[in-house]
Amino acid sequence: MTLTPAIGQGRLKARQARTAAAYTTSMLGGGLVFDHRHWACGEAEFRWSAPRHLIVLTERGSTGRTCVYSEGRLMHDGRDRPGTLSFVPAHAERSGHFRDADLVYTALWLDPALALPGCDRLAQLPMRINDTADAVVQALLTSLSAEMAAGRIPEPVYLEHLVSLVALRIAGAAPAAPARRVQGLGQRLLARLTDYIDARLDASLSLGDLAGVAGMPVDTFARRFKAQTGMAPYAYVIDRRVRRAQALLRGSALPISAVALELGFSSQSHFTSTFQRLTGTTPRSYRQHLRRDSDSSA
Helix, strand or coil, rough: CCCCCCCEEEEEEEEEEEEEEEEEEEEECCCCCEEEEEEEEEEEEEEECCCCCEEEEEEEEEECCEEECCCEEEEEECCCCCCCCCEECCCCCCEEEEEEEEEEEEEEEECCCCCCHHHHHHHHHEEEEEEEHHHHHHHHHHHHHHHHCCCCCHHHHHHHHHHHHHHHHCCCCCCCCCCCCCCEEEEEEEEHHHHHCCCCCCCCCHHHHHHHCCCCCHHHHHHHHHHHCCCCCHHHHHHHHHHHHHHHHCCCCHHHHHHHCCCCCCCHHHHHHHHHHHHHHCCCHHHHHCCCCCCHHH
């Protein structure tokens, strides 16, 4: 069987190959392609390159042997194991072969033009195949995979934060406590941003949208917003949605499904899980508790 890669140019010839539970989604205006699949083969040979950076997490499974070459140099000769990460920079050609592969993996294909913190550093990195596990990146990608499997596409502002953090850690420069105090946004600008968010709680807000309102580069805005509020922008947006949800549950008879729709959640179950994570109770329990308190005080 000869396969053509989904992104880039090349081919993969495989014997006894099978793919299951595969889903591929383009997000962030096409700047991010998410690919998750279960792939197995007895033997495969491949050669390809792509115009995007590739980050791969092996979630489960292994190979009997994996050999990868780039520009005539052996980059890896060993086995794929759960938790290991691979990074292939855009336009780098790789070739090699797999033996006895049975893998579940998550891959991020990143457009080099993505204007997010950390992404600009990826072009300078060398290819790394089956690197030592990074617990933070593993947790982020595994969580994203679970969200996608449940049919929930996360908010753009969350995806941007996730991609930035993954890119920074892949580049070996995970954000740490700054040596000097980062200036906040100021109360006036924060109030303007909060009004902007509150007026668009049913929309998909991106980090770029919020940085544009603030008139700042994305990375500067993200740092100053965190310094001002103690929260990442995506977390602040979700917090405002849950606050609005509490007001609607208190002051209206809207069904919970309608509240979820009103606030831009992808489904009632997504709304319920988010609400419970932030408040410690479900929307239904929250409303029932309010009604009991109202009845007891009447």
